[in-house]
Amino acid sequence: MPYLSQKIKIEHTVYDRRIKLTPDDKELIKWLREEEEISYQKLANRFKVSKRTIIFICKPETLEACKKARALRGGTKIYYDREKQNETTKEHRQYKQYLKVKGLIKNITL
Numbered sequence: 342m343p344y345l346s347q348k349i350k351i352e353h354t355v356y357d358r359r360i361k362l363t364p365d366d367k368e369l370i371k372w373l374r375e376e377e378e379i380s381y382q383k384l385a386n387r388f389k390v391s392k393r394t395i396i397f398i399c400k401p402e403t404l405e406a407c408k409k410a411r412a413l414r415g416g417t418k419i420y421y422d423r424e425k426q427n428e429t430t431k432e433h434r435q436y437k438q439y440l441k442v443k444g445l446i447k448n449i450t451l
Contacts, residue, residue: 346441347434356440361390367398374399 351357362370366388373379381399385392397404411417440446
């Protein structure tokens with residue numbers, strides 16, 4: 342039986358664990374790169390993300406070019422371990438249930 346919290350959307354909120362950089366962080370990265378001339382690698386280490394992520398933030402045209410190239414190749418070719426995916430899904434549902442029980446998220450679906 343699924344959790345009642347399964348249909349609650351937490352995307353783009355402070356509880357969305359996929360987001361590593363806030364919009365303020367992204368603006369700070371752009372500023373540090375342009376004004377302070379800090380290297381991509383040093384920024385990546387400072388914000389605990391990949392160098393490629395920093396490049397995509399500083400050069401959005403590079404991100405768009407990569408997306409177009411991937412579409413030409415036929416999209417993503419990522420294969421995953423089904424058992425690991427099932428375990429991750431279960432853990433995420435339990436996380437949302439925990440947030441709901443603690444009253445941090447409401448039972449609102451978008």
